[in-house]
Amino acid sequence: MNWLDxxxxxxxWKEPEPKLASPVHRPVAERLVSLLxxxxxxxALILLCALxxxxxxxxxxxxxxxxxxxxxxxxxxxxxDDFESSKLAEFWxxxxxxxxxxxxxxxxxxTNYARTGKQSVEVTVHEGDIEQAGDDDTKVExxxxxxxxxxxxxxxxWYAFSFLIPRDFPVVDTRLVIGSCKQTDVSRPIMAQRxxxxxxxxxxxxxxKKEDYKLPGFxxxxxxxxxxxxxYSTGKDGLVEVWMNGKLVAAYSGPTAEEGFRNAFYHKIGxxxxxxxxxxxxxxxxxxxxxxxxxxxRQ
Ligand SMILES: [Ca+2]
Numbered sequence: 001m002n003w004l005d006x007x008x009x010x011x012x013w014k015e016p017e018p019k020l021a022s023p024v025h026r027p028v029a030e031r032l033v034s035l036l037x038x039x040x041x042x043x044a045l046i047l048l049c050a051l052x053x054x055x056x057x058x059x060x061x062x063x064x065x066x067x068x069x070x071x072x073x074x075x076x077x078x079x080x081d082d083f084e085s086s087k088l089a090e091f092w093x094x095x096x097x098x099x100x101x102x103x104x105x106x107x108x109x110x111t112n113y114a115r116t117g118k119q120s121v122e123v124t125v126h127e128g129d130i131e132q133a134g135d136d137d138t139k140v141e142x143x144x145x146x147x148x149x150x151x152x153x154x155x156x157x158w159y160a161f162s163f164l165i166p167r168d169f170p171v172v173d174t175r176l177v178i179g180s181c182k183q184t185d186v187s188r189p190i191m192a193q194r195x196x197x198x199x200x201x202x203x204x205x206x207x208x209k210k211e212d213y214k215l216p217g218f219x220x221x222x223x224x225x226x227x228x229x230x231x232y233s234t235g236k237d238g239l240v241e242v243w244m245n246g247k248l249v250a251a252y253s254g255p256t257a258e259e260g261f262r263n264a265f266y267h268k269i270g271x272x273x274x275x276x277x278x279x280x281x282x283x284x285x286x287x288x289x290x291x292x293x294x295x296x297x298r299q
Contacts, residue, residue, distance in 0.1 A: 061241060062253035068237040071154035073263070075291035079147055082286055083109055084117045093146040098184075102270065103129040106143035115162040115223045115285035121145070124281040125271040134274065138175075144270035147289055149184050152232045153263040157289065158296050159228040161269055164283040165195065167221040173197040177272040178282060181230055181240075183257055184264035190256050191230070191240050204240050206255040213250040215242070223285070228267075229293070234259045 081089035088107070095102045106129060110122035125143040134140035150157075163178060176196050180189040193215070194201045202213040218224045227243040238256030242249055257265070267289065271280050290296035 059248050059251055061248065062239040062251045068231070069154040069233060069235065071152075073151040073153065073155060076150055076152055076155060076157040076289060077148075078288075078290040078295055080286075080288045080296075081121075082117055083114075083119045083121045083284075085109075088121070088145075091148055093148060097146065098149070101130045102143040102145070107145060110283065113164050113166075113223075113283045113285075115164070115225075117285075120162075120164070120283045120285035122281060122283055123270045124279055125273065126279045127275060127277050131275065139275040140175075140272065141275050142270065142272040144268045144272055145284075145287075146266055146268045147287065149264040149266045151263045152230075152265040153257055154231075154233055154237075156229065156231045156291060157265070157267075158291070158293055159230070159267050160226065160286065160288045160296055162223050162225045162285045163269070164223045164285075165218075165220045166281060166283070169220055169282070170278045170280060171198045171220075172276065172278075174276050175274045176280070179226070179228075179267070179269045180272070181228070181265065181267050183232075184262050184266060186258050186261050190232075190265075191228070193226070193242075202242060202250050204252045204256075206238070207258070211252060213242075213252075215249050216244055216247075218244075230256065230265075232257045232265050 077091075079089070079091045081092070086109070088109070095104070095107070102123070103126070106124050106126075108122045108124075109119050111119055112122065114120050123143050123145065125141055127141065129141045129143055131139055131141050147159075159181075161179070165178075173196060175194070177189070177192045177194055179193040181191045182189050188205045190204065190206060192203050192205075194203065198217070200215040200217055202215055204211045204213070225245050229239070229241040231237065231239045233239075234255055234257045236254060238254055240250070240252040240256060242251075269284050269287065271282055273280070288296040
């Protein structure tokens with residue numbers, strides 16, 4: 001199978017930088033220049049830290065568990081849609097299925113923007129679309145694409161996609177989720193990527209606890225590449241790691257699934273919000289899901 005074109009591969013999988021020549025083979029003058037440059041960069045970094053403060057802890061990968069629970073379920077399937085065909089890929093659930101739902105006409109293939117190729121998928125939500133009761137007497141509405149429910153307990157699953165929020169997108173202080181991972185019969189999302197009032201954030205919720213992560217901002221009108229690594233587990237070996245434009249921006253380790261609920265997990269992209277008047281439109285491209293990083297980047 002080789003469904004990723006070269007451009008897509010280059011986005012999802014950045015090849016390692018070519019190794020520099022060994023210092024012993026480089027002329028002395030070149031090494032001196034290199035040392036001076038390094039010293040200058042270090043000094044600049046120290047000055048920058050002194051000016052802006054470097055109190056924030058760097059984000060590191062969630063610690064690897066020495067004895068993660070081994071699953072007897074089949075690994076996550078490999079799914080891919082570059083939205084270049086005349087219709088959505090077969091794996092997307094229909095508009096009226098479960099909780100990933102959309103109104104007629106809400107999901108369209110579009111040539112307005114493309115991360116690669118000529119098309120992406122355009123998702124629009126209007127006031128009252130698939131309205132349901134939310135928390136605290138709120139009403140929620142949605143246009144969601146659901147990539148399917150799978151028995152992924154105690155397994156790693158990777159998801160990648162690109163999104164673009166147009167320049168004229170309404171920036172409002174209203175709850176808005178653009179991507180989430182969920183356990184089928186649990187109401188709260190395990191992980192939700194949010195964009196509210198111009199702030200880009202992520203929440204991880206499990207076992208009654210909720211953690212908030214601030215994600216880097218982005219420019220409306222430009223593509224953003226996301227990569228999620230999830231390990232669905234009711235125990236300590238669960239994890240959530242999120243990369244944005246190739247940089248690790250959030251890492252959580254701990255439970256990511258609820259006991260006593262179904263071994264069925266799914267991922268949605270789209271627009272899920274508290275009810276409001278102005279419509280919203282977002283674009284997605286290059287959706288990929290698979291059981292490992294290599295499975296979604298080197299097919
Ligand atoms: Ca495309």
